[in-house]
Amino acid sequence: MKLEELITEDNIILDLKGGNQEEVIDELIERLRENNFISDPLIFKEAIYKRENEISTAIGDGIAIPHAQSKVVKNPTIIIGRTLAGINYGGEHVNLIFLIAAPENASEDHLTLLSKLSIFLIDESFRAKLLIARKQEDITFAIKNQEKKQENSVQAKSDTNKYLIGITGCMTGIAHTYMAAEALKTAAKNRGMRAKIQTNGANSPENILTVEDVNQANAIIVAHDVEIDTSIFKSKKFVDVPVKKAINEADKLIDLALSYKNTKEQISKKDNFSDKAKKSTKFNFYKHIMSGVSYMLPFVVVGGIFIAISFMFGIYASDPNSDQYNIFAHFFSQVGGEAGFALMVPVLAGYIGYSISSKQALAPSMIGGMLANIGGSGFLGGMIAGFIGGFSTKLIMKSMSKIPKNFQGLISVLVVPLISTFIVGAFMFFILNTPMSMLNNFLENWLSGLTGANAVLLGALLAGMMASDMGGPINKTGSAFGLAMFAANIFEPSAALMVGGMVPPLGIALATTFFKSKFTEQERDAGKACYVLGASFITEGAIPFAAADPIRMIPANIIGAAIGGALSMGLNISLRAPHGGIFVIPIAANKPIIYIGCILIGSIITCLIIGFLKKPLTLEEQKASSEQISLF
Numbered sequence: 001m002k003l004e005e006l007i008t009e010d011n012i013i014l015d016l017k018g019g020n021q022e023e024v025i026d027e028l029i030e031r032l033r034e035n036n037f038i039s040d041p042l043i044f045k046e047a048i049y050k051r052e053n054e055i056s057t058a059i060g061d062g063i064a065i066p067h068a069q070s071k072v073v074k075n076p077t078i079i080i081g082r083t084l085a086g087i088n089y090g091g092e093h094v095n096l097i098f099l100i101a102a103p104e105n106a107s108e109d110h111l112t113l114l115s116k117l118s119i120f121l122i123d124e125s126f127r128a129k130l131l132i133a134r135k136q137e138d139i140t141f142a143i144k145n146q147e148k149k150q151e152n153s154v155q156a157k158s159d160t161n162k163y164l165i166g167i168t169g170c171m172t173g174i175a176h177t178y179m180a181a182e183a184l185k186t187a188a189k190n191r192g193m194r195a196k197i198q199t200n201g202a203n204s205p206e207n208i209l210t211v212e213d214v215n216q217a218n219a220i221i222v223a224h225d226v227e228i229d230t231s232i233f234k235s236k237k238f239v240d241v242p243v244k245k246a247i248n249e250a251d252k253l254i255d256l257a258l259s260y261k262n263t264k265e266q267i268s269k270k271d272n273f274s275d276k277a278k279k280s281t282k283f284n285f286y287k288h289i290m291s292g293v294s295y296m297l298p299f300v301v302v303g304g305i306f307i308a309i310s311f312m313f314g315i316y317a318s319d320p321n322s323d324q325y326n327i328f329a330h331f332f333s334q335v336g337g338e339a340g341f342a343l344m345v346p347v348l349a350g351y352i353g354y355s356i357s358s359k360q361a362l363a364p365s366m367i368g369g370m371l372a373n374i375g376g377s378g379f380l381g382g383m384i385a386g387f388i389g390g391f392s393t394k395l396i397m398k399s400m401s402k403i404p405k406n407f408q409g410l411i412s413v414l415v416v417p418l419i420s421t422f423i424v425g426a427f428m429f430f431i432l433n434t435p436m437s438m439l440n441n442f443l444e445n446w447l448s449g450l451t452g453a454n455a456v457l458l459g460a461l462l463a464g465m466m467a468s469d470m471g472g473p474i475n476k477t478g479s480a481f482g483l484a485m486f487a488a489n490i491f492e493p494s495a496a497l498m499v500g501g502m503v504p505p506l507g508i509a510l511a512t513t514f515f516k517s518k519f520t521e522q523e524r525d526a527g528k529a530c531y532v533l534g535a536s537f538i539t540e541g542a543i544p545f546a547a548a549d550p551i552r553m554i555p556a557n558i559i560g561a562a563i564g565g566a567l568s569m570g571l572n573i574s575l576r577a578p579h580g581g582i583f584v585i586p587i588a589a590n591k592p593i594i595y596i597g598c599i600l601i602g603s604i605i606t607c608l609i610i611g612f613l614k615k616p617l618t619l620e621e622q623k624a625s626s627e628q629i630s631l632f
Helices: 021-034 039-055 107-118 124-132 137-153 175-191 211-216 243-248 249-259 285-312 329-376 379-399 405-448 451-470 473-487 492-514 521-535 539-548 549-568 592-613 621-627
Strands: 058-060 067-070 079-089 092-103 165-170 194-200 219-224 238-242
Touching: 021 039, 021 067, 021 079, 021 092, 039 067, 058 092, 067 175, 079 124, 107 137, 107 492, 124 285, 124 521, 124 539, 165 175, 165 243, 165 592, 175 219, 175 243, 175 249, 219 243, 219 249, 238 243, 238 249, 243 249, 243 521, 285 379, 285 473, 329 405, 329 473, 379 405, 379 473, 451 473, 451 492, 451 549, 473 492, 492 521, 492 539, 492 549, 492 592, 521 549, 539 549, 549 592
Parallel strands: 067 092, 165 194, 165 219, 219 238
Antiparallel strands: 079 092
């Protein structure tokens, strides 16, 4: 059975009406009932929420995969729902929901197919195709092509009697951990190899490797985004990669691991994971920062929008001593500014620490972040507090690892947080806050005083970075700078950054409309969806086009975005909500009409550059495009 056999067009909803998690799940379950896949919606809903209450099925990248096995499921299926505006789902912003319904006695084949879907969703280009799909059949077509692509990528190799072992561990220990393990095991099975992959999940490690496993192994792969103890491997060489690489390139990694030709020296059975770990990788500072930013972002968005709403009542309407005073303006200002904004830096610091050393680092790092707020060191001080809290906690826990187990609970709850909080607090209070607050004041004064050419150049740089790799490290660096300025109540960079995110899909949409002869029919259809995606500040709509023709598309995106961003900064446009696109511009931008004009100018320039650079398709190319597996 293939994955496409579990997904029907009747079970695809391209425009979900629900505005929150519960409404969306109800909508999807009702469609399953209408299509006769379940016999009792209430029982199935109870099974779905039993799973959600254990841990949210939002896996990141705008995706949630709620799932349940139940006696009321008549036939296994996957129902797909899409909301371009997005919803809050378990604390994550989600656009795509894949609800999996499996019978109580679901076969192994069915469960394997469901795990395959999870693996597909890691592919950024595949996700983008689902976001820009205009019809249900576009979704099923993309899934069919993705399945065929995976089948074609499996090389005919025979490594019978060889043994692959490995460890996987992602940031949350939920979906990606198991997707990577599944990808490695599938690739090994296709070669005729045995495989055992230890998964360092959210609760505890499963399928734990033994010394015998290591002695027998011909290939070892460690795929992780968090620190993993690899001491059991001793002197044996292993492939060390991020989790996504194992999901996307499992076959290549096995080739590399086999090429190491590890000698068969035997490791003593007395050796185990309690040995001192060998450091195989450096700490990923970027990963920890992005983890903190992802948890901070909802506070930024909510705080910014609430403050913007308060200003709609009048500039001074939230001040009880003003003639403009309005109690609702006061409410929105207090919730957004005094509560939401006040939590941004502590949450950033807390979850940087959490990324480094789990929950024991949360309290000291968050307290350090609050001290950064109080002492004026702000966003940058919060980041430093998070790292100090995380690494000091890790060091203290490691130094106390030999204390009897009976006392470990007390140590993790009381001793470790107490000592690490003292370290973070002392560093922030006596060393960092004073010079960092001076640096922040200088930076804020400099940015606030930017006019003319300087403001134009900064706007162009930020928007161009946003459009350059659409979610990659350059994009994230620009976003982090914008968030730092946002936390310091400087809102002009946020406006330039949103221009950079909206221009690429909008510019491509215009190009597919006005230069039809230069795009295939499928590309023109996808271009229509880019209008909605671009207006919603969903840059991913541009990814399939950029991936298919990077030499022309990427420069066009960057130039158009940079010009739009330069105009935005040059005209002193501020934006008090860094996300949301057209939905927040009317209430969050100080000059909404002019701001929309900046976005349109950048989009038109991108469109014209694409139209100039791309050549019209020949009749042969048009014919070939309809016969080949389409990009879309």
